[in-house]
Amino acid sequence: MTVGTRSAHWRDLPRLAALERQAHPLDAWSDTAWWAELASPRREYRVAVPDAGAPPGGDLLGYAGLDHGGSTADVMTITVAPEARGxxxxxxxxxxxxAAARAGGAEALLLEVRADNAPALALYDRVGFDHLSTRRDYYRGEDGPVDAHILRLLLPAGPAPTPDEKAAEVAR
Ligand SMILES: CC(C)(COP(=O)(O)OP(=O)(O)OC[C@H]1O[C@@H](n2cnc3c(N)ncnc32)[C@H](O)[C@@H]1OP(=O)(O)O)[C@@H](O)C(=O)NCCC(=O)NCCS
Incomplete structure (x- = not known):
């Protein structure tokens, strides 16, 4: 078995919703919300699977979603199953x-992240996102309000994609 990634399929929905509940127990999207996400032509969802050759509907190791919004795209969500992190x-x-945002013509990719989410902040930093702004006390935390950081990755037109992006394109 080889770990792989592919586009999300509606048959993945029960596993998507289950992984979401496991990873985000306090604010998981409902099944209805997932249906709407997968059905929207603006959205593009990718999933990671333990067996690249398996048909849709089986085990999932992670998921990530994009909103194509013209010149600006947004990361809707990104989650890796706890046992598959790192x-x-x-x-x-x-x-x-x-790669999908760039292919869709976006000039920038935005996302929002809790200021106390160290693993996510590390991931975004590694991929090249910069801090754009902060929404003070945007989230509720166990010890009080938590800021939200808005991060941005510029996607200038022209230059060749990075090796990582090229590999992602080939894998699609
Ligand atoms: C954030 C998350 C998606 C990272 O997924 P992951 O598969 O573990 O990340 P990767 O293994 O690809 O790591 C990517 C980079 O981030 C860094 N990183 C990841 N987790 C880290 C951690 N706990 N502490 C420090 N750095 C970390 C890695 O060092 C790596 O950089 P490197 O390649 O230069 O070493 C995962 O922790 C997760 O699902 N968290 C819960 C959901 C969540 O918070 N999503 C983001 C909402 S904004």
Whole structure:
């Protein structure tokens, strides 16, 4: 079995929703919200699977979603299953969103992240995102309000894609 990534399929929905509930127990998207996400023509979802050859609907190791919004695209969500973290899957999924945003004509990719989410901040830093702005006390935390950081990756037109982006394009 080889770990792989591919576009999300509606048959993945039960596993997507289950992984979401496991990773985000306090604010998981509902099944209805997932249906709407997968059905929207603006959205593009990628999933990581333990067996690249398996048909849609089986085990998932992670997922990531993009909103195509014209010149600016947004990362909707990115999650790797707890047991699969630290092995490069988050970076791989994020690079695929970067490649998809670029392919869709976006000039910038934006995302929002909790200021106390160290693993996510490390991932975004590694991939090249810069801090754009901060929404003070945007989230509720166990010890009080938590800021939200808005991060941005510029996607200038012209230059050849990075090796990571090229690999992501080939994998699509
Ligand atoms: C954030 C998340 C997607 C990262 O996924 P992952 O597969 O573990 O990340 P990767 O293994 O691809 O790591 C990518 C980079 O981030 C860094 N990183 C990842 N987790 C880290 C951690 N816990 N502490 C420090 N750095 C970390 C890695 O060092 C790596 O950099 P490197 O390649 O230069 O070493 C994962 O932790 C997750 O699903 N968290 C819960 C959901 C979440 O918070 N999503 C983001 C919402 S904004």
């Amino acid at each position: 092995q490069g899957l988050g970076r791989r999924l994020l690079q695929e969103l970067v």
